[in-house]
Structure formats: structure tokens, C-alpha cells
Amino acid sequence: MNKRWEVRLIGTGGQGIVTVSIILANASVKEGNNVVQSQNYGPEVRGGYSTAYVIASNKSILYPKIDSPNVMMVMSDTSYKKYLPELAEDGMLIMNGHTEETLPDKVYFVPITDIAHDKVKRPITANIVSLGVIVGITGMVSEKTALEAMEAAVPSRALEINKKAFALGLEAGKAALENK
Amino acid sequence: MNKRWEVRLIGTGGQGIVTVSIILANASVKEGNNVVQSQNYGPEVRGGYSTAYVIASNKSILYPKIDSPNVMMVMSDTSYKKYLPELAEDGMLIMNGHTEETLPDKVYFVPITDIAHDKVKRPITANIVSLGVIVGITGMVSEKTALEAMEAAVPSRALEINKKAFALGLEAGKAALENK
Amino acid sequence: MGEVKLLQGNEACVFGALAAGVRFFAGYPITPSTEIANIFARELPKIGGKFMQMEDEIASIGAVIGASCTGMKAITATSGPGFSLMQENIGFAAEAEIPCVIINVMRFGPSTGLPTHPSQADFMQSRWGTHGDHPVIVIAPYTAREAYRETGRAVNFSEKYRVPVIILMDEILGHLRERVEFKEEDIVKEVNRKGPEAGVPFFPYEHTDDWIPPFANFGSGYRCHITGLIHDRTGFPTNNPEIVDQVMRRMNGKIDKHIDEICRISTVDVEDAEIVIVAFGSVARSAAEVVRIMRSMGKKIGLIRPVTLWPFPDREIKKAAEGKKAIIVPEMNLGQMVREVIRTIEGETPVHPLNRIDGELITPRDIIDFIEEME
Amino acid sequence: MGEVKLLQGNEACVFGALAAGVRFFAGYPITPSTEIANIFARELPKIGGKFMQMEDEIASIGAVIGASCTGMKAITATSGPGFSLMQENIGFAAEAEIPCVIINVMRFGPSTGLPTHPSQADFMQSRWGTHGDHPVIVIAPYTAREAYRETGRAVNFSEKYRVPVIILMDEILGHLRERVEFKEEDIVKEVNRKGPEAGVPFFPYEHTDDWIPPFANFGSGYRCHITGLIHDRTGFPTNNPEIVDQVMRRMNGKIDKHIDEICRISTVDVEDAEIVIVAFGSVARSAAEVVRIMRSMGKKIGLIRPVTLWPFPDREIKKAAEGKKAIIVPEMNLGQMVREVIRTIEGETPVHPLNRIDGELITPRDIIDFIEEME
Amino acid sequence: MAKKTFMVEVNRKTCKACGICIAFCPVSVFTTDHDDKAVVDKPERCTGCRQCELLCPDYCIRVEENSNG
Amino acid sequence: MAKKTFMVEVNRKTCKACGICIAFCPVSVFTTDHDDKAVVDKPERCTGCRQCELLCPDYCIRVEENSNG
Amino acid sequence: MGAIHEKYLRMDKLPHIWCPGCGNGIIMSSFIRAIEKLGYEKDEVAAVSGIGCSGRITGYMDFNTLHTTHGRALVFATGIKMANPGLKVFVFMGDGDAAAIGGNHLIHSCRRNIDITAIIFNNHIYGMTGGQFSPTTFRNKYATTAPYGTTDPDFDLVNLCIGAGASYVARSTSYHAKMLTDLFVAGALHKGFAVIEVITHCPVNFGRRNEFDTPADMLRWQKDHAVRTAKADMVPMEEMEGKFVIGELIKKEKPEYVEEYDRLIETVRKGDAHRE
Amino acid sequence: MGAIHEKYLRMDKLPHIWCPGCGNGIIMSSFIRAIEKLGYEKDEVAAVSGIGCSGRITGYMDFNTLHTTHGRALVFATGIKMANPGLKVFVFMGDGDAAAIGGNHLIHSCRRNIDITAIIFNNHIYGMTGGQFSPTTFRNKYATTAPYGTTDPDFDLVNLCIGAGASYVARSTSYHAKMLTDLFVAGALHKGFAVIEVITHCPVNFGRRNEFDTPADMLRWQKDHAVRTAKADMVPMEEMEGKFVIGELIKKEKPEYVEEYDRLIETVRKGDAHRE
């Protein structure tokens, strides 16, 4: 990796995006990068917005916050326009859902929840689907390390279903990238 | 009054010398003086030594401690010699008890406890006897104000007996002074 | 007025508080402050006030704050160990801006220490004892008369500025009985907290011109919300950084804004002094004696006595120190106020600590010896 | 060693403590320190250690001190409100000289404040929170790796110097996960308290050469008496002024005596710097970024980062400040450490506070803007 | 007298999809939408027991008797 | 067999004159001196019940059976 | 949203922060229904809470509200009641709040018998801090600080309060919402300190870790394990094992604290007080 | 001074600071007799106390002694016992210590059932601070903070502890010195937390204010008002009014805290622990 990744994941409490951020962070560590992961905490977050952050870089990371992310994923909102201004120049914005609009280059719509619902048949796996999507679109970590990190993070009884979710997400992510 | 009085009263816990010091202080206030009163506190004092202090002066009193008292009264010890060095030049040392020794000028022996025991017939009034003795010997406050201050300090049911104690103490004090 | 009395320091606090309108005391006994509780227990019911002995100091300060929410002026008294326990709720009072007064009669610490011996080692704690940035006023009387007057002032400040005010005494003053003659200037005038203004929309944490929001007593018809969470002017929680910044700066800044009224220092012969002693509480009694003695010997000594300890009178100390040969800071601790003096003076004058840490009052002799040795 | 991990600041403390031999944790959950309790609960039974959830923070620190009396290394973790409640017993540990470690993951205060937002406003409290003069060591790591290592150092100091040691982190570091690669220098070597020496008469509070008395664990056959009252070298209460003076000076002085070992500061490019930033904890991460950025712009900026906060590294700061154009002290509070810097520097260099008090981390941008404006 | 009938309303905006009303309606008036929020499915069954109203932790449900059954 | 007899001793130095032994000795072995401290007055009455020993808060009393009555 | 919510809640503060399905919302509803029944003016009600999910309740109700420090609600409330006995004072506490850090204030309030109604939201867990066990968590349950199941025994809060001298103690559950309202009313009308323990459910931090798949499952558990006082005596001992009784568990006369003190004031002012 | 005093007391620390006639001295005697009976080594005994006149006891006894902060003795003791279960841990508290500031630790210790023996010196007053009323002072008694007589109700400590789940609770008095020894022995042998309340007398700060002329009068009061458990059931209710029962008041089996935790450790180390 020869790049600094600043990733921001936005969702609602309970969607598991913190888990996704930790998996991403662990995968990136496995690939030899310096990584910091953090999240907004708060009782207010219960049911409200929840945000998680990952920074990965081959240089040392001190200041742990993200000002302009180059990867953003938004789980519970479809009005992508309000997120664009916060995105870095070279950024990628991943939205959960469908749209008919013509989109700016950096914006990707992927029906993450629907995939979890309809294809994995387990709505709860939407976060792991989103992990696949991020890896598929950004390539910030390899499929292999992402999968390993995911496996280490989920309870063994839920492993198979999550593998499926990851694979479907990855596929959808790659497809979205190719469709650009 | 044209003098600075520094009074130290030494006894054991429960003997009521703090009460005596407060009465003395109140009497001196009544006579228009600046007065501070204090005592050593401490759990250790329970049953052990207890000391009370009064400073009275027509000047303002800031530093509230006594270095060399000009009046000392010792209730529970008869070896007067160990107290002499602490006494001021012009000091008076009042000891509770009898002695056959020839005494330095400044030392007075008065059988305070015995007066309370044998004459007042109430050992508990020894402290008020001692008040009388101090007033009788030192004259640091007038009999009248001392009596008034005493009356204000004791419970009314015990007033008569304490008046008697005071009178007997006063008498004994005056006698001791005259015998010098 | 003109009344003359033999009054104990602890006792004087009680009467000062009552004169300022205090009608509620909740406390837990502790040496050397117990007389305060004892006397409140005796006096309050006489005037329809209420005394409570709580299960501990945490409960005591809690009940005091609760009573204050209804508009009743409330106070507690304690010493080191209890003062430490009260810290969390003192922070609550600061954050929620509920008037209350805490008397800490300092004893020798740390921990149980020497319960009946004096100390000044809670100087720093009285400012920094609770977590988080918070406003506080700390006042240190040095005579029984001042204990009366300053406790009254403390109650008034707490009401006026909606802030916990701490009276910091030491065991010596707490237990000392002395003749007090009350003069005109000792009369404690009652000050009451500002209430909502009729006809104006009411916000319980409004950023008003004087930075002091009006207070609506419980039961007075405003139904406010009071919380120890950071809140906006409506009183409800917020974590919006901009608002948080504003409210924190107002809440902490309101004291500095009124520093001229709050700060009180007393000086003796400072003007022409070569050497200035900075001392508070009982130690200032010895120091004043030193000035008297040494002036009579022709030595140019002066005394600055901060009566308000916190906010620390930076300006006054700095000014008084200008051009002096030396500043001496005697304290019954290992050197606490001296740190503030050094900070304030910024190297302009040499500052010398003089500390006793043996449970005894610093004597005039101690100070004189120190000065003579120094010279 | 050479191990690479994604480690949360809170988690790192736990593993550092375990490496230093901690086998007992007693605590009461509080945001943002809860992970520490959670992880101890999971890890301790695996190695035969013991985890207790107590009824409150007072009980937690009490149980920790009790466990330590038997020789078991013990720790607790909390945040502001709990830290305030622990103050009385921290003073007990200081006075009775019982080793123990308290982790305070600072959240925004005062009172309940903003429980999930960072702050550095317990800087002063960590030194002065309890009543009475007392010794204490306070350490502030700034990365997960350092949290590991410094918690180990804290445990060792507490054992070696018989003193409560406080780890002061902020919410950001507590919750931050980051890659840690453990190196040789991160190995935590276990240090054990000194015990009684065979053949020599044993006094549990002996004034030894190094000022650290030996400790006889409960049950080891010495039957000492431990009290929070001021005591002589035998451990029994005394109020003899001479002895009180001696023991207070030894107990408080033992830390200063070993200040060289205890104090640790870390510097970046200070030597030739014109402007020096003094910062600790997470803010120092931003400050280090500023040095990197501004040096690349050719500006001579340096950073002093006190790792040991208390005793405050007076000497080092004073020395580093010599001849500089300005000192900047950014803090997530209203200006606490800056007071110490000013005190230390005594006017030699202008000192500028930079404070954020909105619940957010000071950013590199904040500092750069400040510097640019200043110039 | 005609059998009483009731109007049952769920505020979709405030519903947190907890499933309580669905589980405790004795006559299964509710079903869920794809977000698991409660939806009034068979209002005609409603007996007006108000269990749903009482137990909804977010006060999203209103049950009102229809004025003419 | 001869009736048992006992030696009763009071340590005057440590006695705090509380009066407990005096009040609770069932056979009034003790009396007081002018400082109100306990004094063994009628040791021959002692039955060896040890009530005094048990209740003295300052451990000033020793009761011992005389080896030959 | 019914008229009652609109009347008593601070509508602009809703939705509340509680998780989907949390019992706290149900209890709040039951409580305002009780106020309606009692006919109290909103201005004369003081609601005091501690820190915890439950503690947030005071932010939503349109009374004189005080959100204090963790565990200390009762002492603040005590000050309020002493200072202004005209106020109707209600205290809301979590199980950690009331029985862990605040346990001492709870028992002392029982002892004093001050006219306050205390409502304990016993969800058997520390909700706000993310699921640590509490002093009321049953043995062998899972919690973030009990990853292997708790070994700590639990308090029976009703017994605790009765042992401390309480004059009114009742218990019910978040499932029994109507009964809750009745008990709140009864507690408020009781002259003296009244404790109402509400067994409630925390689906997120207790349920998920302890094999309750949904909030509804937890309510069902309550329904199945609660036995009404009237019935409790008739249920054979063995069958009560693992169950708990709901209803009024003690109700007795005891002098009320503030009244007693007011009587003292009167005596002292009349000069009738005997002084030691 | 008997051999037993010489064996167990720190002779160079005597005379103790307690006032003439104070019950504390009697209790200390009874206690060391219990240790003698139990046959414990002095090295294996840990004695922990709080602050108060009673708290000074640890200074006089030749064990591992810890004189802690006011009200906190139990939590220090809990740490000791957890860390070194081999120690026999005894805790000494005053009534203020145990039931005012320390009330929470008392009830939680009862709940946990940790193997500690707690001895409460209940003299119904704050002795050390000069005679303020305590949570156990009876109504209408005089104290420095109750110059007109108390209006506060009092705790029954036995009920309180039982309500908190204690597995062993006993009560006696400083007059019943022999019985005290027996109860201390029984408490120590009980596996779990044992509370022994000792009704004792403070002649100086309680007695003098409440019409007891001498220490002996106070002991007589104890003698006259204590009814032994065996007899208590036979005494008619009316006659029990104002009296109190002495003896063992509850004794039941309950898992001991440290043992339970040790069992957990074993399970976890074997890898048998079920993890959530």
C-alpha cells in the first residue's frame, strides 16, 4: 500500500459498522500498515447516528482523526449530496441503496441491505456485506486478509453465513466499480 | 486591666477545665478586654492530659497561642517544679493539693479537689472551685464578673452548689495570696 | 451592632450563615467542624429552619443542593475526609449552577491524619478537588469576626453567582473562641438569587449580560430541567461543540467577570515594605504579629492576606510584589499557595516558602527567624 | 516481542498491568474506562487472578488497597466522577504507603459532563484531589503502545515507592485502536516491593536510606499496624510535632528523591526550536503532527511531552524553555498544565495557553493557526 | 347494538421496530414491514384491549373507538 | 473439701475508676478509694465468678484461686 | 401518542434515547398515567433521577426535573422534600443506581420514612455503561464483566427495603403496565417513603447476552414468572422457585420524617422543647 | 491483666484511649478470648477497623491490623480476603461506621457472603466525634446534634442484614461478655459473612446525656432489656416492647464468595467455562 486511507463509516447504532471498521483495521494491520480505528460513542448514538473511522498508512499515524475521508460509506441515508463536500478529492462515496440518478464519478450505490435481506437471507449480516463492498470497490486491503480478519471477528456459529455475506458484498462492490 | 494575661490550665479530660477557661474568657470580655480562648483537642486527651488557654489583653490579640503563661493552674499533678520553667517571669503557678515544702514566691498550693469533696460535698464542682481560686489569687477579673460569667455557664439546677464552690474557691485563693 | 461576644470560629460561621438567610443544614459530623453541626441543630428549629444529619458527606452535600433547588439557602460543614467525599457533588453544583456553601475546617492530612491538629493543606484541593473545569469561590477568614462576615458573604456569593462557595478555615480558627465586637460593616445583608423576569422568555441557563442566568426555584411554576450533563441554555443536554464551548466559557468565566467584587485581600504596611509576607488564615495572625514586632524594630515588613483564596488574587499579588526585595509565603503545608504566588509573580521577585508540617501553627518566632536568616 | 496487534488504549493498559504482575482488579464501570473492567474480568481468571465488581468506586479503591496489603498487585480503573469519589482512599494509600494503581480515563467534566467526550481537565485533580499534603505519581501515555508500557511502569513505581500511581488517559486514547508493534524496550520487567530484611529489626515505616520503608505483607509473619493516622516508624499513631515533621517530609519527599527515575519526558526537535509546544496525552499527538508539518515548511518548532505529569518536570521544562521565543501549551481544558509551565519558567519565556473546551480534540490545524496568528 | 370497532394507528416515523405490539396483540392486528416496523394489518379484528398502546415503549400507537361501528 | 478461696487483685495504676466491678460483684468484694478507684475490700467473700475480670474494661483485675483454701 | 403523553411529556425531546423495545418507555407511560390519576399539577411535581438509562427519564417529563449524579438521586430528593414539603417528590433509579452505588441512600431513606416515592427500574444490568452485571443480576447470567456467568449473589430489593424499615414496598413489572400505574398511585398516596421496584427489561444489554431474542420474549418471561400477592400464598413453595411476587409487599404506618421535624420545630418555637 | 491479654494485646500500647467504663475494652477482651478458643495463630489473623472510638481497637491487638477510613473497613477487608483467603479476617466497626457512612458496604458484604466476621460496636452514638446521634440511636434520645431529642427513626441492624441476604447474624451486649466470645467463635467458624452486633455502652457521650449516671447503669440496662433467643419466643409480645433479642438470629447456608470465584477460576483454566 502506498497510500493513506481515511475511511469513515456512517450508520445507525446496532448496524454493526464498528465491527466492520475493526475488521478493516485488523486486515490492514495484517498487511503491515500503521492503522488507527475509532468511533463516536455516546448514549445519544443509541438508535441515532453512529460513525466509525479507520486510518491506514505506511507512515506513522499520530493525529487520529479524519478531516477529509477518501472512503465514506453511508448505511442509513440515500441523499448522497450532503456527504460529497466532506469527501477528499480522490475520495469514494459508497451509498447503501438504489438510485436512478446519474451519479458523479466518485459515488457508488450498492443495495447492501437488500443483498443481506434477499440474498444472504439474514438482514443482520448487512455489515459484513458492506465490508465486502468496501473491499471490492476500494481494494484498500486484499480479499484474503479481509476474509481472515472477518473470520477472526465473528462467532464461529455464524461463520458460514458471514462468508456468504462477504462474498456477495465483494461481488457487488466489484460490479459497482466496473460499472463506472 | 493594663496587663496581658496568658493563662494555661492543665488537667485531665473530664475535669472541666475547658469550662473554667471559657468562664474566665467571658468574664474578661465583660470587662472590656480582648480575649482569646483555646484548648488542646484530641482523642488522646480522653483520660489523658487536657490543656486550656486564655489570653486577655487591652490590645488586639492576633497570634493566639501562649508561649510563657503568667498564670498556670495544674489540677492533676503536684510536682510543681516541672512547670516552673515554662512560667513567665512575673507568673503565678497554682497547684491543686497540699505541700509541706517551702515554695518559691510564685507557687501557690490550694487543695482544690479536697474543698470540692469535703466542703462543697460535690467532687464534680472542683473546676468551679478552681475558678474561684484563680480569681482569688490573680485578680485577673473581678469577683463580680467572674460570678456572672459562671452563672451564665452552668445549668440552673446546679447553680446554687456552684455558687458555693466558687465562694469557697475564692476564699481559699485569697487566703493563699495573703499567706505569701 | 456594637454587640460584644465571645465567639468560637465555628460558631461564628453558623451565625453568619443564619444572618445571610440560611435555613437548611445537612451534614455529617467530623472533627474539627462538628460544633457547626451541633449549633445548627440547636438554632435552626428555633427559626423554622431545618437540620439534617445525613448518612455521610455525599448525602449531605446532595441534600444541600436539593434544598437549594427549591430556593432555600443551604449549607454544610466538614473537614478533609468529608470534603474529599463531597467532591463529586460539588462538581454537580458547579455544573448545574446551584447555590450552596461548604465549610471545610481543615485538619491535618492526608487521610485521617491528625484529626485535631490544624493544617492548610486543602488549599489546592478546594480549587481542583473535583474532576473537570469548574468554577468555585474559596474564602479564608482569619478571625471569628471575619468568619461571621465572610460566611455571610459566601452565602451571598453562592446565591448571586450560582456557584458553590467554600469557606476554608483551619482547626485553630474553628476552635478558637475570641471576643468579637460587631461593627456596622459586619452586618450581613441578604442577597437572593435572581429569578425569571416576567414577560421575558425564560431560559434557566441563559447567557445574560452579567453571565449569571436567572434561577427558577422548584415549585415556582417554571418546570426546569437541571442536569450534570453539559447542557445548553434551555438546560437540556447537548454535545454540540460550539454550544459546549460557549456554555463552558460562560460558566467558568462568570467568576472572573466579577473578580473585583469577589476578590478581597487585606494588607498591612505593604506600601513601603521591603519584605512582604503573603499568608492566609491562622498563619496570617502570626504574620500580622510579625509585622507589628518587626516594624517596632524598624524593619520594613508588610503583609498581604488573601481573604478570597480562589480565584487567586493574581493582579493584587503581582502589583504588591513589584520592587520588593523578597516575598515570604508561610503555610501550614508543604507549599501550596506559594506555587500560585510564584506563578503570579513570574520571576519578578524572589519568593520564599516557609512551611510547617508538624501539626502546629507557624509562630511569629518562626517567621522572624526565617527573615533574619534570609537576610 | 515483535508481536504486532491492533490494540485499544484501554486494552493496552490491561495487558501492561498483567505483564507487571497485577493479579487483582476491583472496579465499578464507568464510561470511557469500562473496557478495562470488561477485559480484566475476562483475563484475570485465566491466570488465577481475581476480578471484583464492587458496589461503587470507594469500595473499589478500598478493595484494591486491601488486596495490596497482602502483597497482591492490584489496580482499578475509572473516570472523573469515580475518580472524585476515590479521593479519600487515594489519600489513605498515600499516607499508609500502600502500593496501588488507578487508571483515570478522562472524560469531559465537570460532573456527568459529556461522558463520551475527551478532556484533560483532571490534570490538577490527579495531583491535588485528596485533602492534605500527599505524594502521588501521575503518568500520561499518548499511544496504545505507551499505555501498555507506562501502565507496567506505573505498577512498578507503585511497588517500588509504595505510592498510589495514577495513569491519566483521555477518552480518545482509551477508545482508540491502533497498531502496536512491541519492541525490546516495551518488555515490562516485574518489580516487587522491598520486604523486611532478615536479621535487621523491622519497622514498617523506617526512614531508610532510600526513604522507602520495607513492606511486610499481611500474613507474612510481621503483624504490622497500618493506619491513616499520622504514625511514626513503628506504624503507630503519633502527634509529636518533631516526628510528624520527619515522617511527613520523608513520605512526601521520597518521590522527589527519585525524581530522575520517575520523571520521563519525550521531546521532538526541541534543541534548535524557536517555538516549543508543551503537550501531553492525545493533544501531544496533534502537536507532534504540527512539528512534522511545520518543520517541513521550514519552521523551527519543537515539542516537549511530559509523560510523567506529576511530579511535574520542572527542571526539564525550564531548561528546554531557555532562550525560546515562545512556549505554547495546548490542552483540552481551560488551562491547567499551563499554570505549572508558567510557574516553572518564572517569566523567562512568554507562555501561551491554547485551550479547547468543547469536547473535541485539539487539531493540528488549531495549533498551526494559533502559531501563525501569534507570529 | 353493533359490535364496537376500533381505529388502530401506528406512527411509522417513531416506531423503533421492537415487535412488542405485534407479539402482544391478542388478535394479531399487526404485521411488519420490511424494516420490521409495525403495520396495522387487520384493524377489523381489534377488540380495543389497548395492550398495544400500553406496551409500546415509544408511544407510536393510537387505538380509538370508531364512533359508529 | 475446704471451700475454695480466691485472690483478687486490682491494678490501681490502670484502674480508671469506672465502678463496673464494684457494681457487678455479686458479693461486694470491692470498695472505692478517694479517687473512686476500685479497692479489694472483702476478698474472703469472693466466689471466683470472674464477673469483675470479664467486665473490667481496662483489664485491671486478676482473680486467682488460692492453692490451698 | 395519546393526549396524556402530550400533556405530560416534553414533546420536543422525543423520541427518547432508549433502545428499541426498552422497558423504560413503558414505565414512563405508566407513570404519567399515575400522575393523571392523582390529579397533581405539573408544577407541584418534582422528579429526580440518577445516572443510567433509566435516569434519562427526567429529561422527558414536564415537571420540575433534576437529573443528579449516579446513585445520589434520593439525597437530592430528600433535600427538596425537606425544604419544600408541598412538592410531590418522585425518584427514578436504575438497579445499579439504587442498589449498587446508591444502596446506602436507599436504606437510609427507608429508615427515615420521608414522604418520597422511589421507583426502581430493575433491569438486572447496567444498561448505560454497556451491560455489566448489577447487584440484582441473578447468578450465572452473562454480562460484559461476567463473561463466564456471574458468581455474585443478588439482592432481593424488596427484602432489603423491608429490612431497612420501609413502610411501603411494592413490586411489579414493565409487562404489568396497568398495575404499575396503580402502584405508583398507591405509593404516592402513602404517607412516608414508598419504594416500587419495577422488574423491567433491557433487551440490548441484558437480553441479547442471555438468550432473549426479542424484547417481547423478555416481557413474556416477566408474565410467566410474576405471581400476584393475592395468589402467592396459594402457590406451593416449589412452584415459587425462580418466580417472584408482584403487588404491595408491605404497607404499614410509621411517622413521616418531615412531619416529625415540623412537629419538633413547633415544640421548640413554643419553648416546650425539653433540652438536654 | 491476664495471660490472654499479654498474649494477644500490644502491651506497650496500653492503657487504651477509651474512657473510663467504656464498653470497647470489654468487647476487646471477649474477642481475644474467642481467638484463643479458635486456636488461630496471630499471624493468620487480619483485623480491620474503621474510624471511631471502636476503630481504635486494631491498634491494641497483636495481629495483622489495618485501621482504615471511616465506614470503609469492610471493603478493605474484602480485598484482603479475596487476595489471601488463608487469612482469618475480622472487621470492627462502630454503628456510625457500619450503618451510617458504611451502610452500603455492610449490605453488599451481606449479599456477597464473603468469609469475613464483622463485629459492630453499637453504642447508639458517634463516640469519637463527641456524641452526635447515629442511625441506631433510638427516638427521642439526646445527642449533641439532637439537643431536643432525635426525630430520626433507627435501624434494626439485625433486620437490615437479614434483609440484605446475610447468612449469619447474631446480637449480644457488652454485658454478656461470655456470650460474646461464643458468638465471635461461631461467627468465625461460619463459612461466609457473619455479622455480630454488640449492643455496647458509651458512658461519656451517650450515657451522660441520657440519664445514665454510671457505666454500670448502662450495663444494667442491657441486662434488663436483652432477651435470649431461646426465651424470646416464650415472652409475650407486649413484654418484648422496648426489649431486644440476643443470640444467633439467622444462620443459613449460602455459597461463599471466594470459594465461588475460585471455582470459576478453575473452570476457566480447565477451559470448561461457557463464554457468552
Ligand SMILES: Cc1ncc(C[n+]2csc(CCOP(=O)(O)OP(=O)(O)O)c2C)c(N)n1
Ligand atoms: C460515580 C459514577 N460511577 C459510575 C458511573 C457510570 N455509570 C453510569 S450509569 C451506570 C449504571 C447504570 O446501571 P443502572 O443504574 O442499573 O441504570 P440503567 O442504565 O440500567 O437504567 C454507571 C455505572 C457514573 N456515571 N458515576
Ligand SMILES: Cc1ncc(C[n+]2csc(CCOP(=O)(O)OP(=O)(O)O)c2C)c(N)n1
Ligand atoms: C469521611 C469521614 N467522615 C467523618 C469522620 C468523622 N468521624 C470519625 S468517627 C465518626 C463516627 C463515630 O461513631 P461510630 O462509628 O459509631 O464509632 P464510635 O466512636 O461510636 O465507636 C465520625 C463521624 C471521618 N473520620 N471521616
Ligand code: SF4
Ligand atoms: S387494542 Fe388490543 S386488540 Fe387492538 S390492536 Fe391493540 S392489542 Fe390488538
Ligand code: SF4
Ligand atoms: S411496540 Fe411500538 S415501537 Fe414497538 S413495534 Fe410496535 S409500534 Fe413499533
Ligand code: SF4
Ligand atoms: S470473681 Fe466474682 S465474686 Fe470474686 S471479686 Fe470478681 S465479681 Fe466478685
Ligand code: SF4
Ligand atoms: S472495672 Fe476496672 S477500671 Fe472499672 S473500677 Fe473496676 S478495676 Fe477500675
Ligand code: SF4
Ligand atoms: S441499554 Fe438497555 S436499558 Fe438502556 S436504553 Fe437500551 S435497552 Fe434500555
Ligand code: SF4
Ligand atoms: S466516647 Fe464513648 S465510645 Fe468513645 S471511648 Fe469514650 S465512652 Fe467509649
Ligand SMILES: [Mg+2]
Ligand atoms: Mg439497570
Ligand SMILES: [Mg+2]
Ligand atoms: Mg458509635
